[in-house]
Amino acid sequence: xxxxxxxxxxxxxxxxxxxxxxxxxxxxxxxxxxxxxxxxxxxxxxxxxxxxxxxxxxxxxxxxxxxxxxxxxxxxxxxxxxxxxxxxxxxxxxxxxxxxxxxxxxxxxxxxxxxxxxxxxxxxxxxxxxxxxxxxxxxxxxxxxxxxxxxxxxxxxxxxxxxxxxxxxxxxxxxxxxxxxxxxxxxxxxxxxxxxxxxxxxxxxxxxxxxxxxxxxxxxxxxxxxxxxxxxxxxxxxxxxxxxxxxxxxx
Amino acid sequence: xxxxxxxxxxxxxxxxxxxxxxxxxxxxxxxxxxxxxxxxxxxxxxxxxxxxxxxxxxxxxxxxxxxxxxxxxxxxxxxxxxxxxxxxxxxxxxxxxxxxxxxxxxxxxxxxxxxxxxxxxxxxxxxxxxxxxxxxxxxxxxxxxxxxxxxxxxxxxxxxxxxxxxxxxxxxxxxxxxxxxxxxxxxxxxxxxxxxxxxxxxxxxxxxxxxxxxxxxxxxxxxxxxxxxxxxxxxxxxxxxxxxxxxxxxxxxxxxxxxxxxxxxxx
Numbered sequence: 001x002x003x004x005x006x007x008x009x010x011x012x013x014x015x016x017x018x019x020x021x022x023x024x025x026x027x028x029x030x031x032x033x034x035x036x037x038x039x040x041x042x043x044x045x046x047x048x049x050x051x052x053x054x055x056x057x058x059x060x061x062x063x064x065x066x067x068x069x070x071x072x073x074x075x076x077x078x079x080x081x082x083x084x085x086x087x088x089x090x091x092x093x094x095x096x097x098x099x100x101x102x103x104x105x106x107x108x109x110x111x112x113x114x115x116x117x118x119x120x121x122x123x124x125x126x127x128x129x130x131x132x133x134x135x136x137x138x139x140x141x142x143x144x145x146x147x148x149x150x151x152x153x154x155x156x157x158x159x160x161x162x163x164x165x166x167x168x169x170x171x172x173x174x175x176x177x178x179x180x181x182x183x184x185x186x187x188x189x190x191x192x193x194x195x196x197x198x199x200x201x202x203x204x205x206x207x208x209x210x211x212x213x214x215x216x217x218x219x220x221x222x223x224x225x226x227x228x229x230x231x232x233x234x235x236x237x238x239x240x241x242x243x244x245x246x247x248x249x250x251x
Numbered sequence: 252x253x254x255x256x257x258x259x260x261x262x263x264x265x266x267x268x269x270x271x272x273x274x275x276x277x278x279x280x281x282x283x284x285x286x287x288x289x290x291x292x293x294x295x296x297x298x299x300x301x302x303x304x305x306x307x308x309x310x311x312x313x314x315x316x317x318x319x320x321x322x323x324x325x326x327x328x329x330x331x332x333x334x335x336x337x338x339x340x341x342x343x344x345x346x347x348x349x350x351x352x353x354x355x356x357x358x359x360x361x362x363x364x365x366x367x368x369x370x371x372x373x374x375x376x377x378x379x380x381x382x383x384x385x386x387x388x389x390x391x392x393x394x395x396x397x398x399x400x401x402x403x404x405x406x407x408x409x410x411x412x413x414x415x416x417x418x419x420x421x422x423x424x425x426x427x428x429x430x431x432x433x434x435x436x437x438x439x440x441x442x443x444x445x446x447x448x449x450x451x452x453x454x455x456x457x458x459x460x461x462x463x464x465x466x467x468x469x470x471x472x473x474x475x476x477x478x479x480x481x482x483x484x485x486x487x488x489x490x491x492x493x494x495x496x497x498x499x500x501x502x503x504x505x506x507x508x509x510x511x512x513x514x515x516x517x518x
Contacts, residue, residue, distance in 0.1 A: 078474055082483040105481045139465065143478020160385075160465040161475050167375065168465075174378040176385075 028069040031224070032089040033059055036077035038141070038164035040189045041248040042095040042113075042213075045074065054185070054248040058112055059093040059215065061240050062231030078142055078163065081106065084218055091228070092216035095183060097145045107219050109228045111212035112241070117149050118187035118206045120172065120180045127179065127204045133157045136178035139168035145211055146181035165190075173200050183211070185249055285506075289499045296492045299485075306485045310476060314493065317472030324386060324468065325455045328393040332454070333447065335398030340405025341431070354402065361399035367460050369396055374464045389461040397454050401447055408443035409435060441512045448505030452498050459494070469493060 035043040035051055043053040051072045063070040070091070075083060077094070084092050084106065097115070098108045121127055130153040140146040142161040150159055160177055162168040168180045169190050180187075184206050191201045215232075217224055235241055299307045342354025361369070374388040383391070412435050420430040462471035473490045477483055 078478070079483070081481050082477075085481070085483075101479060102481070142471075142474055147475075148479065161467075161471065161478075162465045163463055170375060170378070171465075174382050176378070176382055 028067060030069040030071065031091055033070045033072045033091045033093050034075040034080055034083060034089040035072055035094045036080055037074045038077065038166055039095050039186055041193070042185060043093070054113065054244050055093045055095055055213070057244045057247070058235065058241065059091065061235045062228060065234040066227045066231040068227065081216070084216060087218065090217060090224065095213050096216050097211040098214040099145065099148070102216070105219070106216045107221065107225055108214035108216055109225060110232050111214050112232055113213040115183040115185060115211050115213065116206040116209070117146050117181055117211070118184040119204050120169070120187050120191060120201050121178065121204045122172065123200050123202045125202060125204070129205070130155050130207070133179055137176070138179045138181060139171055139177040140181045141165040141168065144182065146183070149207065150181055169197065173197060188249070285499065285503065289496065292492050292495045292499065296489070296496070299488070306480070306482050307489065310482070310486050310489045313476045314469055314472050314489070317467055317469040318493070320386070320466060321455065321458050321468045324389050324393065324458050324461060324466070325451070327390045328397065328454055329451050331390065331394035332397040332401055335394060336401025336405050336447070339398055339402025340409060343402060343406040344409055358399045358402050361396055366392065366396050366457055367463070370460055370464060385461070385464040385466040388464060389458070389466055393454060393457065397450055401450050404446045404450065405443055408439040411442055412439050444512060445505055445509040448508060452501050452505065455501065456494065456498060
């Protein structure tokens with residue numbers, strides 16, 4: 001019994017020592033970033049299962065600009081806001097559009113990207129307004145602004161809410177649904193850059209209303225918000241945002 | 252060494268079910284696990300609804316169409332799974348080697364694959380060959396999955412009937428089919444029904460998985476509601492209570508059925 005106690009004590013001391021050392025070597029503040037990696041080319045996984053994409057590059061550049069450290073983790077979209085509210089991670093960098101409803105619950109940084117909603121239909125088909133989707137089956141990712149836009153447009157269509165947009169696109173190609181609504185960079189990625197779907201899809205139209213992406217944090221973390229806004233301004237001033245856009249979207 | 256008597260055979264059935272059923276049909280006291288759970292669930296739900304109507308009323312109003320979908324999928328799956336289970340059970344005790352092998356292989360394969368994977372497989376993987384709607388895939392996947400589970404229940408129930416019954420029927424000139432359907436199955440039904448009822452309740456709970464195929468059941472409605480309001484705690488509390496109340500009521504129904512069937516056992 002005594003030896004066990006001594007062993008535990010030793011372990012504790014060692015752990016304490018390590019923590020102190022770690023604290024000294026990594027003086028930078030470390031924040032955990034959550035991204036739902038089903039949204040190419042904004043944030044998705046590469047072949048080595050590492051998070052990559054526009055938002056990922058952007059938040060890393062921001063972190064570098066203001067001297068903090070970030071660790072990006074892949075978190076499912078459904079519940080990503082719950083995790084930031086309970087403090088499981090500090091920042092959501094997952095192409096979240098700044099909306100009034102979301103602003104009530106969370107704080108957003110200054111915008112870092114601008115998108116529109118895009119409607120994808122099978123190749124050869126064409127729609128030009130949301131009203132044209134009346135009576136059709138329209139898919140999208142659950143709890144994304146695409147779904148909200150369709151719902152607010154009060155078009156009498158059957159809305160199918162998928163766990164991720166890739167599954168919706170798969171069902172569109174398979175013919176189970178008639179259209180998919182999502183952010184335009186994602187739509188362009190699936191229509192133009194994904195080899196499996198080459199020539200099968202048509203990006204039919206984009207909505208007029210623009211949406212702005214912001215990084216999401218828990219309410220009341222003023223210091224973090226200030227730091228991120230400062231970083232975003234620096235990244236934009238350095239022209240890095242255009243570089244990332246060219247890298248991921250070719251524009 | 253267990254004796255091969257009736258009681259021991261019945262012990263076999265307990266093994267394939269989830270254990271003793273709650274509520275126990277012989278439990279007639281007013282305060283028991285079942286009544287506490289049900290009263291608690293209803294009180295909490297009603298209390299939330301009365302004292303904090305703002306989010307809770309909206310949540311409760313948002314769910315009913317999802318409930319309809321859940322019930323629809325459950326009932327349709329039961330309609331296919333019970334006959335499939337009966338066929339599988341009969342196949343498993345069949346003396347025809349071919350049929351026996353087919354039924355056993357089916358049970359082995361399906362029991363070894365998680366239901367979630369089966370749902371994905373039928374909906375997304377097989378869409379390369381056939382395209383069926385989300386609800387249809389859900390019913391097919393759940394029926395096939397629970398058909399295998401119920402097959403085992405049917406097999407155990409049928410083998411629990413003492414061999415003497417079959418021998419007597421056969422010696423009185425009944426054919427094999429007549430013996431099975433007129434003598435063995437009516438008796439086996441009594442032991443089979445409660446576990447089959449429990450499987451049906453488990454099935455209702457498992458329909459929560461179909462929300463991954465964009466089927467608007469209770470769970471999907473809840474997730475969609477959370478997606479716009481970010482009220483995780485409130486919404487999932489209501490969903491859990493709704494599922495709990497439904498399954499508690501159904502388990503009481505199974506228990507009443509069980510006690511009626513066991514009326515002549517004099518227990």
